[in-house]
Amino acid sequence: MKNRRAYLMLALAVALGLGAVLLASRWLLRQTPSAAGRIVVAAADVNLGQRLGPDMFKLAEWPADALPPGALRDPAKLNGRVLKTSVLRGEPLSEAKLAPAGTLGGLSALIAEGKRAITVRVNDVVGVAGFALPGNFVDIIVHTQAGEGQQRERDISKIVLERILVLAVAQEVSRDDTKPRVVNAVTLEVTPEQAEHLDLARSVGTLSLALRNQVDPKPGVTGGATKGTLLGLHPAASAEPAAVQAPPPAARIQVAAAPAPPRHCIGVINGLRSSQECL
Structure with missing residues (x-):
């Protein structure tokens, strides 16, 4: 009798335990139906400008409350698309x-709308x-010679373009490497007007x-540097001589006439005529 009761208690405990497990699992399933989502992430490190292939991306589970803005869910729409920024393995694609x-693909995929790419020749000094x-x-700083001989003082160095994005150095467009690379050409992203200015600048100077x-957007407005401003020299005097001023007219000195000395007169009567003579 006692063994039968023990078996019943054991069976009841097992049944209650299984019921608790089932209830807990059903509660967890109700609480986390949207706790995760599937988005497209990079399956390997991919550099900018590369065309995506099927082996470069995959679907991965991602917490629903932490989905990145613009995350993509359909991998079929990514095949053949070109990246304009480098991504790392496991990074969500958007x-x-x-x-x-x-x-x-290639460099043309990196150029922003309305911009152009232009390449300038550099060396280890020019290329920083x-x-x-x-x-x-x-x-971009240009140094140009404004004259020859004595006019070399008019040579000037001036910042002509500011905050120009470097698209590529030599034939490499990767932005992940922070080590310096001495190359002989740099490709810059400019507007059409800036491209004209840059082409003229490299033809008239160095x-x-x-x-x-x-992250510094402040413009560097300067007047340029010349030999005079570099050495602190005064600007040359004007070549035009100053107008010669005529001397003021001499003042006229008025001399008062001396008063005439007093004269003594006498009357003379000659017959019927009379006259007066003064000494």
């Missing part, structure tokens, strides 16, 4: 990181010792790049 549909890397911003802070 429309903001993709070039417009139909882009063929190789620290002008893709993704950095630079200012160019230099000035690396600037990426």
Whole structure:
């Protein structure tokens, strides 16, 4: 009798335990139906300008309350698209990181709408010792000779373009490498007007790049540097001589006439005529 009661209690405990497990699992399923979502992430490190292939992305579970803005859920729409920014393995893909549909890839995919890419020749000095890397911003300085001989004092160095984005150095567009690379050409992103100015600047003088802070938008408004401003010299005197002023007219001195000495007169009577003679 006692063993039977023990078996019943054990069976009841097992049944209650199974019921508790089932209730807990059903409660958890109700609480987390949307706790995770499936989005497209990079399956490997992909550099900007590359065309995406099926082996470069995959679907991954992602918390629903932490989904990145614009996250993509349909991998079929990504095949053949071109990245305009580098992504790391496991990083979510979004429309903001993709070039417009139909882009063929390469450097042209990185150029913003309304902009142009132009390449300038540099060396280890002009190229900021190789620290002008893709993704950095630079200012363009031109040094031009305004004259010859004595007019060499009019030579000037002037910042002609500011906050210009470096798209590529040599033939590389990767923005992940922070090591300096000394190259002989730098490709810059400019507007059409800036492209004209840059082309004229490199034809009339020598160019230099000035690396600037990426988050500093303040313009560097300057008047340019000349030999006179560099050495603190005074500007040359005007070549036109000053007009010679005529001397003021001499003052006229009026001399008062001396008073005539007093004269003594006498009357003379000659017959019927009379006259007066003065001494």
